[in-house]
Amino acid sequence: xxxxxxxxxxxxxxxxxxxxxxxxxxxxxxxxxxxxxxxxxxxxxxxxxxxxxxxxxxxxxxxxxxxxxxxxxxxxxxxxxxxxxxxxxxxxxxxxxxxxxxxxxxxxxxxxxxxxxxxxxxxxxxxxxxxxxxxxxxxxxxxxxxxxxxxxxxxxxxxxxxxxxxxxxxxxxxxxxxxxxxxxxxxxxxxxxxxxxxxxxxxxxxxxxxxxxxxxxxxxxxxxxxxxxxxxxxxxxxxxxxxxxxxxxxxxxxxxxxxxxxxxxxxxxxxxxxxxxxxxxxxxxxxxxxxxxxxxxxxxxxxxxxxxxxxxxxxxxxxxxxxx
Numbered sequence: 001x002x003x004x005x006x007x008x009x010x011x012x013x014x015x016x017x018x019x020x021x022x023x024x025x026x027x028x029x030x031x032x033x034x035x036x037x038x039x040x041x042x043x044x045x046x047x048x049x050x051x052x053x054x055x056x057x058x059x060x061x062x063x064x065x066x067x068x069x070x071x072x073x074x075x076x077x078x079x080x081x082x083x084x085x086x087x088x089x090x091x092x093x094x095x096x097x098x099x100x101x102x103x104x105x106x107x108x109x110x111x112x113x114x115x116x117x118x119x120x121x122x123x124x125x126x127x128x129x130x131x132x133x134x135x136x137x138x139x140x141x142x143x144x145x146x147x148x149x150x151x152x153x154x155x156x157x158x159x160x161x162x163x164x165x166x167x168x169x170x171x172x173x174x175x176x177x178x179x180x181x182x183x184x185x186x187x188x189x190x191x192x193x194x195x196x197x198x199x200x201x202x203x204x205x206x207x208x209x210x211x212x213x214x215x216x217x218x219x220x221x222x223x224x225x226x227x228x229x230x231x232x233x234x235x236x237x238x239x240x241x242x243x244x245x246x247x248x249x250x251x252x253x254x255x256x257x258x259x260x261x262x263x264x265x266x267x268x269x270x271x272x273x274x275x276x277x278x279x280x281x282x283x284x285x286x287x288x289x290x291x292x293x294x295x296x297x298x299x300x301x302x303x304x305x306x307x308x309x310x311x312x313x314x315x316x317x318x319x320x321x322x323x324x
Contacts, residue, residue: 009044016048047208114138115155118266118290120247128162129169134188134244135266135289156188158245161201175225176207183217186242194223197233197241247289256281256299260317263292269313271296277319278305 019035039045113133115121121133126143133139137155142148148164151172161169163182171178173187173194183201187194196205197220205213205221205228213228215221218238222229233241240250251259257279264270266289273279281303287295296315299305306320 012048016052020052110140110142130160132158158186160184179204196221271315274316275319
């Protein structure tokens with residue numbers, strides 16, 4: 001539909017909050033139709049409504065409610081893709097949230113899959129696709145007859161998508177959405193940016209601000225709300241990106257600071273750098289994600305580094321002055 005004009009962000013967010021509050025109160029069919037029409041009229045409406053829905057979910061989690069099971073959905077609500085709640089949202093649903101995700105994931109009945117720190121998991125979806133979750137990762141999945149909508153909430157995942165041109169495969173990430181039909185790609189959330197690596201096929205990216213790019217096999221992209229930076233990757237760089245699927249970390253001249261950050265993704269108690277002279281030193285090697293002790297041993301054998309284990313399981317790295 002056509003994009004509406006003359007609306008400020010505050011006005012759109014306020015309207016999204018009002019419509020969400022109405023949808024949570026099990027509106028009549030006419031109201032549901034009004035809400036759906038407003039959402040589809042402008043991409044900014046869909047983003048604002050999804051933000052309000054996400055803020056509401058976050059508020060419910062803060063109340064200690066159990067979100068491991070799907071939310072109950074009435075037959076009428078399911079038909080329009082509007083999730084029913086047993087309470088009314090109120091004005092607080094308009095609170096700003098960091099992640100921007102497409103409407104469908106939050107308005108459909110979603111199944112949540114997650115991993116703990118140091119854990120990896122493979123999930124087979126009903127459509128024949130597979131999702132591989134790395135450490136400390138959460139993915140939400142909502143499949144229907146005409147769409148496949150997922151959201152990478154945190155962490156990193158590899159998506160091996162079953163080909164189905166009638167049902168695009170969308171993965172919501174902070175700042176945009178990644179779309180595929182039949183392909184394989186890896187997504188990692190890195191703070192304020194999203195790192196995409198395409199293994200097979202072609203993947204489309206749409207940011208929250210409407211920027212669209214196509215990312216083919218062998219290329220990567222850094223996704224932010226206003227930009228998509230695409231670059232070519234050689235085979236060794238791609239292998240390093242997805243080595244986690246073999247429970248491996250590949251280092252090829254990374255700084256110790258970068259390597260430590262990578263190993264800490266898989267540790268309950270972190271490795272700490274106690275002397276900043278260590279952070280810029282460089283190291284290479286191939287290590288298992290669950291054997292950071294081998295990494296620490298390599299540091300001590302090849303660099304002026306001494307490690308000391310703490311009672312809480314953390315490890316402190318200190319500079320070893322070889323002149324004393």
